[in-house]
Amino acid sequence: MNLKTIKEASEIINNNTIDFGIEEVNFINSVGRVLKEDIVADRDFPPFNRVSMDGIAFSLEAFNSGQRTFKIEGVQAAGSPQLTLKNKNNCIESMTGAMLPIGCDVVIQYELLSIEDGEAKIDLDTVKSFQNIHKKGLDRVCGDILISKNTLISPAEIGVVATVGKNLVKVAKQPSVIIVSTGNELVEVDESPKEHQIRRSNVYTVISLLEKLQIKAETAHILDDKEILKSKINSFLNEYDVLIFSGAVSKGKFDFIPEVLMELGVEKLFHKVKQRPGKPFWFGTKTCAEGSRRKKTVFAFPGNPVSTFVNCLKYFYPWHQKSVGLNFENKIKGILSEDFFFKPSLTYFLQVKLKEKEGKLYATPVLGKGSGDLANLVEADGFLELPDDRTNFLKGEAFPVLLYRPF
Amino acid sequence: MNLKTIKEASEIINNNTIDFGIEEVNFINSVGRVLKEDIVADRDFPPFNRVSMDGIAFSLEAFNSGQRTFKIEGVQAAGSPQLTLKNKNNCIESMTGAMLPIGCDVVIQYELLSIEDGEAKIDLDTVKSFQNIHKKGLDRVCGDILISKNTLISPAEIGVVATVGKNLVKVAKQPSVIIVSTGNELVEVDESPKEHQIRRSNVYTVISLLEKLQIKAETAHILDDKEILKSKINSFLNEYDVLIFSGAVSKGKFDFIPEVLMELGVEKLFHKVKQRPGKPFWFGTKTCAEGSRRKKTVFAFPGNPVSTFVNCLKYFYPWHQKSVGLNFENKIKGILSEDFFFKPSLTYFLQVKLKEKEGKLYATPVLGKGSGDLANLVEADGFLELPDDRTNFLKGEAFPVLLYRPF
Numbered sequence: 001m002n003l004k005t006i007k008e009a010s011e012i013i014n015n016n017t018i019d020f021g022i023e024e025v026n027f028i029n030s031v032g033r034v035l036k037e038d039i040v041a042d043r044d045f046p047p048f049n050r051v052s053m054d055g056i057a058f059s060l061e062a063f064n065s066g067q068r069t070f071k072i073e074g075v076q077a078a079g080s081p082q083l084t085l086k087n088k089n090n091c092i093e094s095m096t097g098a099m100l101p102i103g104c105d106v107v108i109q110y111e112l113l114s115i116e117d118g119e120a121k122i123d124l125d126t127v128k129s130f131q132n133i134h135k136k137g138l139d140r141v142c143g144d145i146l147i148s149k150n151t152l153i154s155p156a157e158i159g160v161v162a163t164v165g166k167n168l169v170k171v172a173k174q175p176s177v178i179i180v181s182t183g184n185e186l187v188e189v190d191e192s193p194k195e196h197q198i199r200r201s202n203v204y205t206v207i208s209l210l211e212k213l214q215i216k217a218e219t220a221h222i223l224d225d226k227e228i229l230k231s232k233i234n235s236f237l238n239e240y241d242v243l244i245f246s247g248a249v250s251k252g253k254f255d256f257i258p259e260v261l262m263e264l265g266v267e268k269l270f271h272k273v274k275q276r277p278g279k280p281f282w283f284g285t286k287t288c289a290e291g292s293r294r295k296k297t298v299f300a301f302p303g304n305p306v307s308t309f310v311n312c313l314k315y316f317y318p319w320h321q322k323s324v325g326l327n328f329e330n331k332i333k334g335i336l337s338e339d340f341f342f343k344p345s346l347t348y349f350l351q352v353k354l355k356e357k358e359g360k361l362y363a364t365p366v367l368g369k370g371s372g373d374l375a376n377l378v379e380a381d382g383f384l385e386l387p388d389d390r391t392n393f394l395k396g397e398a399f400p401v402l403l404y405r406p407f
Numbered sequence: 408m409n410l411k412t413i414k415e416a417s418e419i420i421n422n423n424t425i426d427f428g429i430e431e432v433n434f435i436n437s438v439g440r441v442l443k444e445d446i447v448a449d450r451d452f453p454p455f456n457r458v459s460m461d462g463i464a465f466s467l468e469a470f471n472s473g474q475r476t477f478k479i480e481g482v483q484a485a486g487s488p489q490l491t492l493k494n495k496n497n498c499i500e501s502m503t504g505a506m507l508p509i510g511c512d513v514v515i516q517y518e519l520l521s522i523e524d525g526e527a528k529i530d531l532d533t534v535k536s537f538q539n540i541h542k543k544g545l546d547r548v549c550g551d552i553l554i555s556k557n558t559l560i561s562p563a564e565i566g567v568v569a570t571v572g573k574n575l576v577k578v579a580k581q582p583s584v585i586i587v588s589t590g591n592e593l594v595e596v597d598e599s600p601k602e603h604q605i606r607r608s609n610v611y612t613v614i615s616l617l618e619k620l621q622i623k624a625e626t627a628h629i630l631d632d633k634e635i636l637k638s639k640i641n642s643f644l645n646e647y648d649v650l651i652f653s654g655a656v657s658k659g660k661f662d663f664i665p666e667v668l669m670e671l672g673v674e675k676l677f678h679k680v681k682q683r684p685g686k687p688f689w690f691g692t693k694t695c696a697e698g699s700r701r702k703k704t705v706f707a708f709p710g711n712p713v714s715t716f717v718n719c720l721k722y723f724y725p726w727h728q729k730s731v732g733l734n735f736e737n738k739i740k741g742i743l744s745e746d747f748f749f750k751p752s753l754t755y756f757l758q759v760k761l762k763e764k765e766g767k768l769y770a771t772p773v774l775g776k777g778s779g780d781l782a783n784l785v786e787a788d789g790f791l792e793l794p795d796d797r798t799n800f801l802k803g804e805a806f807p808v809l810l811y812r813p814f
Contacts, residue, residue, distance in 0.1 A: 027596070031615045045782055048602060052779060054659040077631070077661055079591025081603050095659040097592050097710065099603045110658045139780040146782050154812050155615035156784035159712055162608035163781065167597040184486025185504050189434070190574040195455060196488050196506045201569035208438045208562035224484070251517045252461035252502040254484055303504070305566055332814050335766035359742035359805035361766045372459060373546040374570065375452055375553050377563035398766035405561050406813060407739055 002272075005388065006314070006347045009273045009283070013315050016269065016285055017323040018295055020173040020241065027161045030153045032214040033171035034324040039147035039157075042164045044137035049100035051076070053132040055113060056120045057104035058091035060129050063122075070120050076101050091120055100133055107132035150325040172324035175241035175297075177210060177217040179203045180233070182248045182257065183303065184224050201374065202246040202308045209312050209404075213320055217244075224254040234264050237286060237296050244316065247303025250280040257300050258282050266298050274388055275347040277371035278307040281315070305374035310349045310383050313402040334363030334384055334401035340393040342386060349383035351376060354403065363401060381405040409679075412795065413721070413754045416680045416690070420722050423676065423692055424730040425702055427580040427648065434568045437560045439621040440578035441731040446554035446564075449571045451544035456507035458483070460539040462520060463527045464511035465498035467536050476528050483508050498527055507540055514539035557732040579731035582648035582704075584617060584624040586610045587640070589655045589664065590710065591631050608781065609653040609715045616719050616811075620727055624651075631661040641671050644693060644703050651723065654710025657687040664707050665689050673705050681795055682754040684778030685714040688722070712781035717756045717790050720809040741770030741791055741808035747800040754795045758787040761810065770808060788812040 004012070022036045051057065058070050070091035076083045078097030085092055085103030092101045100107070106127050114121045140146060146160050153161075153171070161169055186200045187193045203219045210217045218240075222232050236243050248257040249271070258271060266286040273281050282300035299316055301308040321327075334354055342348045352363035363384050368376025382403040386393050393399070411419070429443045458464065465477050477498035483490045485504030492499055492510030499508045507514070513534050521528045547553060553567050560568075560578070568576055593607045594600045610626045617624045625647075629639050643650050655664040656678070669675060673693040680688050689707035706723055708715040728734075741761055749755045759770035770791050775783025789810040793800050800806070 028611055028614065031618060041782075046779065047600075047605065050779065052777070054657055054662070075660060077591065078659075079593070079604060079631070081601075093660060095661060096657060097590065097605075097654075134777065134779050139776045140782050147785050151785075152812075155612050155619070156716070156787075156811060158615045159608040159612035159716075159781045160785055162596045162611045163606050165596055165599070165606055183504065184484065186486070189569045189572055192572070193450075193454075194488075197486060198454065198504075199570050199572055201566040204435055204569045205562050205566035207435065208565045211438060212562070224486070247504075250461055250503060252485075253482060253500065254502060255461070309563070309566075332763045333766045356739045356768070359740045359768045359770075361763070361768065369546045370459070370541065372453065372457065372541050374566045375448075375547050378554050378558075378567055380563075403814065404563060405559075407810065 003274045004270045004272070005274050009270055009281070010315065010318065012269050013283060013319050014322055016297065017319055018175070018241070018297065020175050020323060022170050023173045024168045024170055027158065027166055027169050030161070030169050030171055031155065031158060033153050034326055035147060035149055035151045035153055035157070036170040036172055036325070038145045038149050039161055039164060039166060041140045041142050041144045041146055044142050045139040046134050046136060048082070049136050050134040051094040051096055051098045051100055051107050051132065052134045053107055053109035054096050055094065055107050055109040055132065056091040057085075057094040057101050057107045059085065059088050059103060060105045060127065062089050063106065063127055068122050072115070072118050072120055105129055105133070150327070152326055174215050175320070175323065176239070177215055177242040177244060178236050178240045179206045179217050179219045179244045179246070180236065181219070181221045181246050182224060182229065186221060202303065202305055205305065205309060206244060206246065206312055209309070213317070215320070224248070224256070226256045226260060229256050230260045230263065233260055237264060237266070241294065241296060243296070243298045245298070245300040246308045249282045249300045249302055261298060261300065266296070274345070275349065276344065277304060277349065278302055278311045278314075279346070281311050283315070302371075304371035306368065306371040306377065309377060310402065313383070313404060314349070331400050332361070332403060333398040334361045334382070335398045336384065336393055336395055337362040337364045339395050340365055340386070341391060342393070343391050345388050347388045348386040349402070350386055351380040352382055352384045352401065353379065354381045354401065356407065361401075363399075410681045411677045411679070412681050416677055416688070417722065417725065419676050420690060420726050421729055423704065424726055425582070425648070425704065427582050427730060429577050430580045431575045431577055434565065434573055434576050437568070437576050437578055438562065438565060440560050441733055442554060442556055442558045442560055442564070443577040443579055443732070445552045445556050446568055446571060446573060448547045448549050448551045448553055451549050452546040453541050453543060455489070456543050457541040458501045458503055458505045458507055458514050458539065459541045460514055460516035461503050462501065462514050462516040462539065463498040464501040464508050464514045466492065466495050466510060467512045467534065469496050470513065470534055475530070476526050479522070479525050479527055512536055512540070557734070559733055581622050582727075582730065583646070584622055584649040584651060585643050585647045586613045586624050586626045586651045586653070587643065588626070588628045588653050589631060589636065593628060609710065609712055612712065612716060613651060613653065613719055616716070620724070622727070631655070631663070633663045633667065636663050637667045637670065640667055644671060644673070648701065648703060650703070650705045652705070652707040653715045656689045656707045656709055668705060668707065673703070681752070682756065683751065684711060684756065685709055685718040685721075686753070688718050690722070711778035713775065713778040713784065716784060717809065720790070720811060721756070738807050739768070739810060740805040741768045741789070742805045743791065743800055743802055744769040744771045746802050747772055747793070748798060749793055749800070750798050752795050755793040756790040756809070757793055758783060759789055759791045759808065760786065761788040761808065763814065768808070770806075
């Protein structure tokens with residue numbers, strides 16, 4: 001058998017990523033998307049010497065010549081044009097966010113003043129030049145790159161994008177994806193299964209996993225009939241960038257997927273990976289004739305729920321991330337909280353519950369009843385990736401973890 | 408000054424959470440929502456003795472009496488009604504996911520067989536009872552609680568919900584929220600600010616922060632005019648469950664929010680917290696007259712971008728989580744990667760970049776230029792919460808971290 005290791009499988013997949021291009025979206029809908037342009041400061045940050053405490057603005061020179069009482073000349077509000085101090089011995093009440101009035105270079109907050117009869121009194125020995133003033137250009141200067149291309153947009157980026165006036169932002173376009181279940185045993189969620197049937201569930205799990213990547217996938221179901229499979233898959237290959245299958249990739253009499261895909265010109269890049277669960281994973285691509293948009297990618301996952309789940313996280317997620325230009329070098333690890341033993345020379349994806357304690361991530365095995373036990377996914381938070389060249393995994397050792405639940 | 412500590416402020420807020428009730432949504436739209444019913448197994452998991460390898464099913468008794476060659480009687484496909492083995496010395500080809508045929512109690516995979524002339528030959532010394540059979544009810548039995556009420560729904564739960572046929576699920580209803588900016592200095596994102604103006608950005612940041620909680624908030628902007636403020640806020644108090652303000656809560660001449668809120672009958676529960684940034688935070692509630700739906704909650708955050716951001720994470724998030732029934736006891740900590748010094752006796756929210764290494768979360772300070780420096784939020788991943796009773800924070804110590812960027 002020509003099984004790939006998970007490393008080989010990942011390499012093949014990551015050598016087959018696809019740039020799906022760029023689209024513009026309204027900035028407020030861009031969270032979770034990958035930025036495809038640098039966001040540049042259109043002005044200095046702040047754009048003017050900005051008052052950062054509510055109080056009075058005056059001239060340091062007047063203060064240093066011994067003056068402690070300042071006649072109030074006016075009020076500089078945030079959002080009002082800049083005032084000018086007419087008499088350099090006076091002051092102007094100035095609000096947080098306002099422009100510093102011309103002729104002033106110190107702001108002292110109300111908490112340190114007394115105001116009476118239109119005069120402000122200070123009881124301080126020294127003040128500093130530009131005290132309580134956020135200086136023009138201190139944070140960033142006009143032209144600075146504030147957010148680099150290929151950043152994953154989060155709420156922190158949204159404020160910056162708004163500030164520079166980018167109502168539309170360029171982001172990575174998403175692939176169009178269809179998730180296909182097969183199998184005569186499957187009925188719809190709102191149907192009552194007969195004794196020998198079960199409801200469709202994997203496709204919905206995968207839909208939600210892809211939604212986390214901001215992909216809106218479609219789904220289809222095909223019965224175990226080779227001719228129907230072939231005709232439907234053929235049209236999916238024309239319509240979609242990515243086909244994800246769940247099931248029908250093993251040795252069963254009705255496991256037509258690998259055969260049908262090859263008959264339709266999809267090149268098999270591998271079938272079967274040295275891992276548990278998820279071993280009979282089939283991966284391939286089809287380079288379309290000229291005129292067609294681009295290469296098609298097929299992830300045919302085994303149909304057991306835990307197999308589909310772990311393979312989607314392990315293989316589809318990084319493929320997508322690299323395709324849209326993200327670089328996640330920071331692979332998280334979890335520390336095994338008890339000894340674990342696994343004999344077969346396969347990479348084992350151990351279901352674990354992750355718990356943080358004093359900055360350390362502990363992974364506790366949550367053993368299920370195998371790849372068919374989808375209810376066990378509810379108990380766990382992720383999969384610890386135990387390498388295939390060992391059988392004993394010791395408490396305290398750290399291994400990569402595929403996390404599917406947010407902290 | 409009657410400043411609250413962050414602990415006191417959090418306690419007051421968390422004593423004022425509100426149950427917004429329950430609604431039913433289509434299960435596929437329920438990711439990120441909080442489940443408000445137990446999800447119960449409607450059948451055993453698996454619902455029948457399920458074949459877990461493609462191969463042949465036969466009787467252990469026949470094997471144990473020495474038989475190694477079995478005539479193939481038929482094919483048991485997944486999704487087909489259960490067959491019965493007619494002759495107990497024969498076998499039935501049986502596919503993964505199929506019902507185990509009546510009369511069989513072993514399945515041997517194709518990899519260990521040779522098939523010729525309608526007969527399957529096995530070369531094995533022993534087989535085990537129910538080998539390669541996922542026994543009815545092994546994972547869960549009918550009536551078991553598969554997912555408990557008050558679980559945050561993730562893709563792992565979606566598959567289970569689908570399997571038990573819950574097309575509609577009961578989830579916590581969300582509060583209706585309006586996010587209000589004030590200040591004459593603010594213009595819209597698609598406008599060109601004059602020299603003394605800047606664009607609105609905080610409200611959009613908060614919108615995206617709330618979207619992560621699956622709340623679709625609305626926004627409004629009000630100029631610094633007390634009468635207009637009063638009239639608009641009054642109608643918002645009638646229309647929305649929660650009002651979030653950004654700005655106008657400090658000592659400025661146009662900081663009308665606290666005053667207006669109190670005039671409108673919103674009870675101040677505190678104003679100002681011993682923290683930096685975010686100190687002038689104002690929090691209050693209004694109990695509405697009978698007939699009105701329920702209590703109104705007002706979070707009036709200071710207007711500096713970093714202040715609004717950290718306060719939304721520190722106060723609004725836990726308030727919402729408790730309101731919808733989530734219990735996040737697992738407060739994450741980050742390990743300080745270098746010494747840090749902060750003198751004022753305030754809780755300091757230090758901006759940090761979080762990096763995982765061998766299962767440990769290291770937090771490296773990313774110092775910005777203060778609470779107005781929104782561009783610095785892009786460089787960091789979270790805020791390390793440094794307590795107010797110390798000035799020296801040492802490398803290697805772990806402190807709670809408010810994380811705003813996924814791993």
